[in-house]
Amino acid sequence: MSGECVTLAMVRAHYSNLKITDTPRGRSPDETTAFSAFLPWGTLSFGFAERNRDCLEGVSLDPKIADADSAVK
Template sequence: MTRPINRGHPLKTLVMIGLSIGLAGCSQPIEQHGKDSQMTQPGTTLWRTIDALVQQIPFTKIKVENLLATHLVEKDTSGSPFQNTAFQFYTGGPVTLTDGVIISDVDLRIRHRSGHPGFLVLNVGGNCIHPDEVRAHYGKLKITDYPRGNSLDEATSYSVFPEWGKLSFGFVERNRSCLAYVAFDPRFEADKTAQ
């Protein structure tokens, strides 16, 4: 059964229709915005994400946001009680990849110095990536950092040294068989010219 339109108040009816359309149009983007940072990116695995990020060097906030479909906010993640004037810090996430890997945190640091390519760390979880999987993708890895016995959060870092800089894979002591982070440390332009 349909309700008859109240012809006595056409302005009221138009206002109600306009509000309904406006609210319906606004609710979808608000709902979508809340889901963006947790959306699964179709066909995007950790390995494809790494390859795509390498293509974005030098890193910028906008490049990383667009590639990972997440919003980065300015936040000093250095842990220092003093304001850091050397770097600009951005953080964001989580991002779920189709291989079940979750980038729980994106940590981007860009030096306030012209030409700096940025430094990027992806903290990962979800499906476990074993050291053998990393070796299968990157071949021989060099140990570049190791735990010193002070904390279960200390990591063993395995690195490769492509032309653009250093790519490291960290495995923390509390779960040594699963990848905890991926770090991108591109060479500074001055470093390239010094060679």
């Protein structure tokens, strides 16, 4: 990503109940700390790399799979 630095505080302003779901293990400056929001539709995670801890490095989505019983017919 390029442009303005998106900070953890900025992310928390939209998703206040973030939980740490992954941490670096000290093998690379590219490892990230992941903060995740657990939402009704699934998980939204925000990664902050060790090499630049102050700025958002990436975003990932993990949607829940709909039950066959709740599928739209």
